[in-house]
Amino acid sequence: MSDPEDERxxxxxxxxxxxxxxxxxxxxxxxxxxxxxxxxxMLHELALAFGEADRDEDVRAIVVHAHxxxxxxxxxxxxxxxxxxxxxxxDLLPEGGxxxxxxxxxxxxxxxxxxxxxxxxxxxxxxxxxxxxxVAADSTRFGQIEVSRAILPFGGATLRFxxxxxxxxxxxxxxxxxxxxxxxxxxxxxxxxxxAHGTQLDRAVELAESIARQAPLAVAAVxxxxxxxxxxxxxxxxxxxxxxxxxxxxxxxxxxxxAFMNRTxxxxxxx
Numbered sequence: 001m002s003d004p005e006d007e008r009x010x011x012x013x014x015x016x017x018x019x020x021x022x023x024x025x026x027x028x029x030x031x032x033x034x035x036x037x038x039x040x041x042m043l044h045e046l047a048l049a050f051g052e053a054d055r056d057e058d059v060r061a062i063v064v065h066a067h068x069x070x071x072x073x074x075x076x077x078x079x080x081x082x083x084x085x086x087x088x089x090x091d092l093l094p095e096g097g098x099x100x101x102x103x104x105x106x107x108x109x110x111x112x113x114x115x116x117x118x119x120x121x122x123x124x125x126x127x128x129x130x131x132x133x134x135v136a137a138d139s140t141r142f143g144q145i146e147v148s149r150a151i152l153p154f155g156g157a158t159l160r161f162x163x164x165x166x167x168x169x170x171x172x173x174x175x176x177x178x179x180x181x182x183x184x185x186x187x188x189x190x191x192x193x194x195x196a197h198g199t200q201l202d203r204a205v206e207l208a209e210s211i212a213r214q215a216p217l218a219v220a221a222v223x224x225x226x227x228x229x230x231x232x233x234x235x236x237x238x239x240x241x242x243x244x245x246x247x248x249x250x251x252x253x254x255x256x257x258x259a260f261m262n263r264t265x266x267x268x269x270x271x
Contacts, residue, residue: 009038025110044097047099072121102130136185137194225239252270
């Protein structure tokens with residue numbers, strides 16, 4: 001298959017959530033001829049798509065998926081490799097972009113669900129690690145294989161993999177470069193759900209819609225406090241009373257209480 005220069009590496013769709021609950025941004029990895037291996041252009045397009053979706057107040061969740069049979073072939077070393085050793089280095093974050101891996105620059109505030117299939121290598125695994133919920137097809141294979149290329153994971157694997165799955169589990173796969181199957185990924189907690197091949201995107205959208213139906217301010221507060229707790233548990237605990245009081249005074253809190261009392265479904269507005 002061809003890989004034309006004018007082909008977008010990232011597709012972007014904005015889908016309405018039924019019931020007036022805002023929108024979901026669908027970001028698709030779209031370099032099918034290269035098994036969605038990321039060149040610099042693809043990294044820039046993904047960062048810009050994340051930035052645009054995260055700044056859109058009507059977008060309540062982001063779903064990252066992939067076109068073709070594979071989620072990610074990792075890095076396109078033919079494109080990225082020479083840049084690694086150049087004096088100029090690699091400018092990974094264009095103006096207006098947000099780092100999808102959360103290791104450089106502005107971090108996102110919108111929940112992310114990933115839908116994974118086929119092969120998921122290196123930066124693909126790190127996208128899964130950086131997301132909030134991941135769904136994988138039952139035939140997916142994973143690999144954090146940088147040691148086999150004499151390079152270091154730079155998308156956050158050394159930061160998140162041990163915390164997500166335990167030190168021994170993370171070292172087992174990062175230090176050997178071996179591939180592992182979806183059953184192992186699920187056992188370790190790298191992915192939260194395993195579904196039949198071909199249904200992973202539908203299930204990811206279902207989860208994103210469930211998130212979108214919740215109160216946006218509460219969702220943001222859960223994400224913020226949980227992330228704070230990962231590196232400063234005391235600060236996260238200290239912030240809880242203030243955050244609870246702030247949320248309890250919002251119009252959405254009133255809507256939620258009224259819906260509970262009336263046994264109806266709330267429609268939150270984010271205020």
